[in-house]
Amino acid sequence: MGRMLENASKKLLKENGIPAPNHWVIHKSDEIQALHLEKPCVLKALVPVGKRGKAGAIKFADSVQEAQEKTDELLKMTVRNYEVKSVLLEEKLEIDEEWYVSITIDPQKQMPVIIATTEGGVEVEDLVKEAPEKVVIYHVEPFSKLYSYQAKEIWSKLGVTGKPLIQATSVLCGLYDIFLKYDCYILEINPLVLTRGEQVMAAASVMGVDDSALFRQPELSGQVESGSERSWRPLTELEKAMVRVNDADYRGTARYTEMDGGSIGFMCGGGGGSLLSFDALTFLGAQPANYTETGGNPSEEKVYGLTKGILSKEGVKGLFVAHNITNNTQIDVMAKGIVKAVQELGVNLDEFPIVVREAGVNDEEGKRVFEGAGITYYGEEVTIEQAAAEMVKKMEGVN
Amino acid sequence: MAILIDQNTRMVIQGITGREAQMVVDHTLAYGTRIYAGVTPGKGGQNVLGVPVYDTVWEAVKKQNVNASLVVVPPAFALDAVLEAIENGIKLIVVTTENIPQLDSVKMLYTARKNNVVIIGPNTVGMINPKDKVKMGSIGGDRPERCFVPGNVGVISRSGGMTAETSWMVKRAGFGVTTSVGIGGDSFIGSTIKDLLALFEEDEETKAVVTFSEPGTSFEEDAAQFLKEGGFTKPLISYVAGRFTESMPEGTVFGHAGAMISGNAGRPSLKMKALHESGAHVIDRYDDMISVLKTVLGEKVGGVK
Numbered sequence: 267m268g269r270m271l272e273n274a275s276k277k278l279l280k281e282n283g284i285p286a287p288n289h290w291v292i293h294k295s296d297e298i299q300a301l302h303l304e305k306p307c308v309l310k311a312l313v314p315v316g317k318r319g320k321a322g323a324i325k326f327a328d329s330v331q332e333a334q335e336k337t338d339e340l341l342k343m344t345v346r347n348y349e350v351k352s353v354l355l356e357e358k359l360e361i362d363e364e365w366y367v368s369i370t371i372d373p374q375k376q377m378p379v380i381i382a383t384t385e386g387g388v389e390v391e392d393l394v395k396e397a398p399e400k401v402v403i404y405h406v407e408p409f410s411k412l413y414s415y416q417a418k419e420i421w422s423k424l425g426v427t428g429k430p431l432i433q434a435t436s437v438l439c440g441l442y443d444i445f446l447k448y449d450c451y452i453l454e455i456n457p458l459v460l461t462r463g464e465q466v467m468a469a470a471s472v473m474g475v476d477d478s479a480l481f482r483q484p485e486l487s488g489q490v491e492s493g494s495e496r497s498w499r500p501l502t503e504l505e506k507a508m509v510r511v512n513d514a515d516y517r518g519t520a521r522y523t524e525m526d527g528g529s530i531g532f533m534c535g536g537g538g539g540s541l542l543s544f545d546a547l548t549f550l551g552a553q554p555a556n557y558t559e560t561g562g563n564p565s566e567e568k569v570y571g572l573t574k575g576i577l578s579k580e581g582v583k584g585l586f587v588a589h590n591i592t593n594n595t596q597i598d599v600m601a602k603g604i605v606k607a608v609q610e611l612g613v614n615l616d617e618f619p620i621v622v623r624e625a626g627v628n629d630e631e632g633k634r635v636f637e638g639a640g641i642t643y644y645g646e647e648v649t650i651e652q653a654a655a656e657m658v659k660k661m662e663g664v665n
Numbered sequence: 666m667a668i669l670i671d672q673n674t675r676m677v678i679q680g681i682t683g684r685e686a687q688m689v690v691d692h693t694l695a696y697g698t699r700i701y702a703g704v705t706p707g708k709g710g711q712n713v714l715g716v717p718v719y720d721t722v723w724e725a726v727k728k729q730n731v732n733a734s735l736v737v738v739p740p741a742f743a744l745d746a747v748l749e750a751i752e753n754g755i756k757l758i759v760v761t762t763e764n765i766p767q768l769d770s771v772k773m774l775y776t777a778r779k780n781n782v783v784i785i786g787p788n789t790v791g792m793i794n795p796k797d798k799v800k801m802g803s804i805g806g807d808r809p810e811r812c813f814v815p816g817n818v819g820v821i822s823r824s825g826g827m828t829a830e831t832s833w834m835v836k837r838a839g840f841g842v843t844t845s846v847g848i849g850g851d852s853f854i855g856s857t858i859k860d861l862l863a864l865f866e867e868d869e870e871t872k873a874v875v876t877f878s879e880p881g882t883s884f885e886e887d888a889a890q891f892l893k894e895g896g897f898t899k900p901l902i903s904y905v906a907g908r909f910t911e912s913m914p915e916g917t918v919f920g921h922a923g924a925m926i927s928g929n930a931g932r933p934s935l936k937m938k939a940l941h942e943s944g945a946h947v948i949d950r951y952d953d954m955i956s957v958l959k960t961v962l963g964e965k966v967g968g969v970k
Contacts (some may be wrong), residue, residue: 285837371767373882376774376853386893408772449766479738479766537850538824538879542951548909549950572755590830593790593806594688626829627806644810646833651952 268490271315273354275473278448284440285467289356293343295334298355303330306358311340313348316472321345326358347499359469364457366390367438369445372405379402380404380412380438384424386457396465400424410440433466434458448486449479504575508558511571518564518595520572521557524579528555530661531576531585533604535561539590539650546654547586552661555582563595569603577611583618583664586657588650592626600624601635608639615640619660623653666843668819668864668871669757669783670733674799677702677722677731677755679746680712680738685803687764689737690714692807697798701729723752733757735791735801743787744769751780759801760786760855770853777855784855790825790847804828804847817962819865821858822877823848823884827906831877831954838958843871852881858888858923862897873900873962875954878936880907885936892943900961901945902954905933 270278273291280286284522291312292298311323318324323345327333333355343350364386372379383401385393385529394401402420406412417438421431437458445453454472461467475483475490483490508522530547531553534540547554556576560569577585587604589595601624608620622636625646636643642660644653672673680686681703690713693700700716702725709720719725722734734750736743736758741761750758765787777784785792791802796815804825805813812833818840822828828847835842846861848854857900858876867872874897877883891897911932941947946957 284667293692370852371771375773376778378768408768409774446768449768451767476767478764481741482766526904536824536826538827538877538906539830541824541879541910542827544909545906546951590824590826591812591833592826593803593829649834649837649952650830651950654726 274489275471287356295337310354311350312352360462363460368454518562520560523557528553550658566603573607588623598628598634601632605639621657666870686737747773763788786849789849792846814841817872819871819874820845838955849863859891860942878905879930889939
């Protein structure tokens with residue numbers, strides 16, 4: 267899943283016929299000139315996170331000077347761990363009413379779902395519970411587009427009539443087309459504004475694109491931060507380096523997430539096995555320094571690069587390697603990659619404990635490689651939790 | 666007996682000539698599971714390790730009377746492959762493909778529901794019935810016997826690798842499995858925990874079920890509700906991994922794509938609570954599975970073989 271910045275999603279909306287305010291991207295406050303302030307403006311921090319209003323990252327200005335001052339304020343901010351590097355300047359709409367509409371996929375019904383309300387400025391999740399009659403929840407058949415009559419019914423049930431009904435119908439059909447066309451997992455317009463001139467316009471947009479579908483979305487290349495939902499902050503330098511290690515070879519997967527502090531280097535897999543391993547260490551009071559999940563039969567080079575990265579973090583004083591019994595990951599290949607990195611870094615195993623629990627394909631050879639290098643190796647005779655306990659015990663002797 | 670697959674399963678593999686599929690064919694045949702046909706467009710008339718290849722599922726059904734399909738095609742072709750299988754009357758489809766676009770998954774699952782077709786996956790390691798030596802998918806790799814031995818426990822896992830590890834824990838406790846199923850790591854899958862519990866309930870040989878779960882989705886909450894309603898009455902032993910993720914910032918994904926916590930939905934602690942309140946044996950540590958299995962099953966099946 268990947269989020270798009272609002273300037274990119276607004277551009278797509280406009281290109282596809284959805285009315286939205288004029289916008290500019292500002293990197294420095296002195297870029298703001300009289301032409302930007304023909305009308306009062308809105309200034310929004312361009313960061314890929316929601317609820318910017320609550321974070322104080324949306325401001326208003328009536329003059330060039332005021333806009334410049336507030337832009338300077340925004341550019342000094344960090345919003346939910348994202349440094350603000352640019353600002354979206356938009357003309358302020360003359361708002362009569364604020365509405366809300368979102369399109370997502372309902373995980374329960376496994377169908378696209380439209381959620382709409384004409385109540386502005388409220389949390390939709392709360393409104394659904396407190397005043398369900400004010401919200402329309404409408405599921406759409408997966409193979410179908412949204413027909414005009416369907417969109418019309420949604421707004422009509424919310425009390426919209428006259429010219430705004432015609433406009434809102436066309437906007438919603440357009441939004442649904444965009445949702446399908448760009449393989450979105452979310453398209454949210456909050457607020458959808460009814461202006462004093464009776465125009466329906468998208469004042470703010472959140473668009474997230476399914477990164478599994480990027481292969482058929484060449485137009486979006488470079489605009490979607492692929493995998494951005496996997497992190498609650500921008501990638502660290504070490505994480506970026508590990509992405510490069512992973513991308514250098516198509517075989518196997520390797521993900522690296524840096525934790526605050528921690529002393530145990532963590533290299534486990536697969537998806538479920540790594541969760542179990544991390545839990546096992548934390549239940550025993552230990553602190554892993556990173557979360558790394560690897561599997562799918564990675565190459566020796568990939569394992570080597572990953573191991574070096576894990577061990578390079580400051581404060582790492584040991585390494586825990588564990589997998590569930592593998593279906594296809596070759597243990598001997600894992601062993602060679604790990605041992606190569608450990609030996610190259612000159613790790614002293616008396617001071618730096620390494621515990622391995624690996625079983626599955628070619629594990630006899632893997633055992634030989636690990637034990638040949640003096641590394642504590644366990645196979646299937648020991649459970650993942652038992653191996654984790656052994657790791658924690660060995661760490662007690664380390665300063 | 667077992668669920669979903671047995672000696673009457675007549676498997677076709679869609680995408681059989683691909684590199685990954687050929688390894689699966691090799692391991693599957695070596696295990697003793699028969700593969701009746703393969704399908705790859707343009708390669709009709711060839712064979713893979715003796716398995717005849719056809720251009721269409723229609724032909725595979727006509728010539729080999731296949732009734733279950735293992736889909737091993739790249740993400741861009743998965744929707745088409747599943748629709749082709751459904752159109753030709755296949756009622757059980759295992760979709761191994763990872764990274765299928767969500768809107769494609771939604772379309773295939775919708776079509777399957779309308780046609781009463783069972784889908785396992787997408788993004789699954791597959792399933793295995795060791796008594797009949799039938800497996801669909803890469804499950805078990807080149808040595809399925811290592812983890813999967815015949816017995817009376819059903820295994821349901823949201824993680825492919827942990828399907829093997831969990832079945833091995835069952836073996837370590839002195840028991841074996843009727844069927845072990847990896848349900849797939851995605852958020853949008855065809856058969857959830859609840860769906861499989863319903864099948865295990867009907868299976869006389871299955872005396873208990875073990876589940877391995879992860880953060881995200883409402884599969885465990887739905888299963889708990891199913892227990893409360895009396896839909897599953899056998900002992901259920903559940904482990905939920907990833908409790909550490911609850912102390913991480915919201916929206917972060919660890920492990921599989923389906924493992925996202927948002928607000929209270931998807932939290933392991935709440936899943937455990939729901940399962941516990943509905944009468945499941947929720948284990949705090951994974952290794953506890955062994956002792957709980959011995960206690961719960963020991964008397965019922967007369968102990969260790």
